[in-house]
Amino acid sequence: MEPGKIVDARTLKASDHVKALDPVLLVITALTACLGAIIGLELITRVGVTQNTSITGALLAVVLSMIPLPLFKRFRNIHAQNLVQTSISGATYAAANAMIMPIGVPVLMGRSDLMFPMLIGATLATIVDGFLIYKVFDSPMFVATNPFPSGIATSETILALANRGKRSLLLFVGMAAGAGGKMFGIPMDLFGVSWFGNVAAMTAFAIGSLVKGSVIPAWTAAISADGTAPVMISYLPHGIMIGAGLVSLVQAALMLFKRSEKTKKSQDEMNCSVTMDSMRKTLTTGFLAYLAIALFLALITGIYTEMGIVQLIIWILFAAFAAIASELVVGLSAMHSGWFPAMATALIFLMVGIMMGFPPLALGILVAYTAATGPAFTDMATDLKAGWILRGRGVNREFELAGRKQQFISEMVGYLVAFVMVALMAKTYFSQDLFVPTARTYIATIEAGANFEIAKWLVIWAIPGAIIQILGGHRQLGILFATGLLIGNTLNGLTVFVALAIRVAALKWKKKQAQDLLYILGAGCIAGSALYSFFSSTLKLADVKKK
Structure with missing residues (x-):
């Protein structure tokens, strides 16, 4: 395939796709991966967030x-x-x-000797993460036609720059709007996502954000004299997520265990490239892999000495379940909204682990392990979505599968580089007391210990979370509502509602033309917002270093 030209994907063969292990390409991907790892480490330790660098890489x-x-x-x-x-x-x-976030947990607990064992375990979990989404992308659970918003933004950026013309102009208009809005504190990434994400899912997220930003503070002020939220309010988001998450997992299980004839019919209707049987085998393999890693972690960290044989077996089973459950819940959330509450989900499994009576160090390893699963799974899903669009949206299955394989190889290169960078730089960060803020939250939660009052309210709030998820079917309304409660605010909620109102009005006016227009402008908003956040954060980091 001639460089610089976009050709009809239907005419291409698998051998026409560029190779990830091409020497020049491999060197460049490794070097850019080094840059990505540095950006990720700097931002998450100094600012507490991670910036999506997909568009930057493109x-x-x-x-x-x-x-x-x-x-x-x-x-x-x-x-x-x-x-x-x-x-x-x-x-x-x-x-x-x-990697850097999970390995900070045992270090904060006074066990610096467990930093590298935890890094090995986290890296193995990350590799399993990437392998699973590579194998289940475009399956009935993770259909390629679903939003995966960041993937759309990345692919539209690449296509617009390649095609130039009107699409390129519209993209730059959207990017300018995204950067400009972000400059004034408006979450333009959410604004863009709302123009092609699932309407019901985004509405649930917006409602959750408004409840978090306005209703909960007003409720707290009304019943608390000192302004401190009581347990019943503080753990409302977590309880909602537990209930919604459990139902989501049941829904996923029901999908996995459908009768094969029904599965085949559904497969034909959705035209997925991955069959239900293949997805089922992959997730089973994934669970077994997580079991093996959990056993490995229990042995090399020495936590097996703190528990009896029965409790150890329960810990290993629960750790594996938490790993794959967190991965699926986070992946489904990101698929519909672009937001993935990985750290919040890990916190929920930590709370359950506390109630199960695991000792402190075992809890630390549990939450570190759980937090390590989900981010890589979700990130690669968005990258595969971008590739799927660039390769013609699945019109040529041979070429699509070949490209997907090359992306997997490039992703593994990124993971290898990340492992080396973290292994070399972790002690430097920790010696300066630069730990990921969320890791400190996990430690504080472990130190608080089991609390019957907390457990009671988690169970109570899990009920409405479960009900919302059931009513929403597979649109993940409960998960998205809980995500809004955990990480949203009033501005996020209002931004989504305004964007959805514009979307509905535009589609009523001219459906086909409006959808195409919103698609590229929305991608531009996400791209502009991401680039502004990246450069503004980098400048702030430079200021920090000067001080």
Whole structure:
């Protein structure tokens, strides 16, 4: 396939796709992965958040393609650009969310000797994460036609820059709006997501955000003299997520265990490239892999000495369940809304673990392990979505599967780079007391210990969470409502409602034309917001270092 030209995907063969292990491409993806890992480590330890670097990686690949040397001609190929952005985003989330954050937990508990054992366990979990989404992407549970908002934004950025013309202009208009709105504190990434995410799911998220930002503070002020939220209010979001999460897992299980004839019919209707049987086998393999890693962690961290044989077996089973359950819940949330509450979900499983009576160090390893699963799974899902769009939206299955395989290889390169960077730099960060804020939250939760009052309200609030999830079916309304309660605020809720109102009005006016317009403008808003956040955060980091 000639670099710089976009051709009809239906005419391509598997051998036409660029290779991730091409020497020049491999070197560039490794170098950009180093950049991604550094960005992730700096942001999450100093600011407490991780920036999506997919679009940054895509733009970097486009810049490389402009260098007038034969060596860089290959980067004019949109699929090469896709591999670069896959690797950099994989390294960013792996280094920050899946590695530096989990290994900080045992260190904060006074067990620095467990830093590298935990890093090995977290890295293994990250690899399983990436493998599972590679195998189940475009299955009945994670259908490629679902939103995966960040993936849409990345692919539309690459296509607009490649095609130029009207789409490119619309993208830049959206990017300007996204950056401008973000500059004034408006969450323009949410604004863009609302233009192509599931309407019901985004509405649930918006309602949850409004409840978190307005209703809960007013309720707290009304019943608390000192303004401190009582237990019944403080743990409302967590209880809602527990209830919704459990129902979501039941829904996933019911899908997995459908009778094969019904599965085949559903498969034909959705035209997925991954069958229900294949998805079922993959998730079973994943659970067994998480069991093995949990056993490995129990042995190399020494927590097995703190528990009897029965409690140890329960811990291993629960840790494996928490790993794959957290992964699926976080992945489904991100698929519909672009937001993935991985750390909040890990906190919920930690609370359940506390109620089960596990000793402190076992709880620390449990929450670190759970937190390591989900981010990489979700990030690679969005990268695969971007690749799926760039490869023609599945019109050529042979070419699509070949491209998906090359993305998986690039993602593994990103994970390897992330592991090396964290192994080399973790002690430097920790020696400066630079730990991920969420890790400190986990430690504080463990120190608070089991509390009957907390357990009672978690159970009570789990009931409405379960009901909402049941009523929403597979649209994940309960999960998204709980996500809004956990990480949202009033501005987030209002922004989503305004964006949805514009979307509904535009579609009533001219459905086809309006949808195409909102699609590219929404992607631009996400891209502009992401780039503004990246550069503004980097500038702030520079100021911190000067001080």
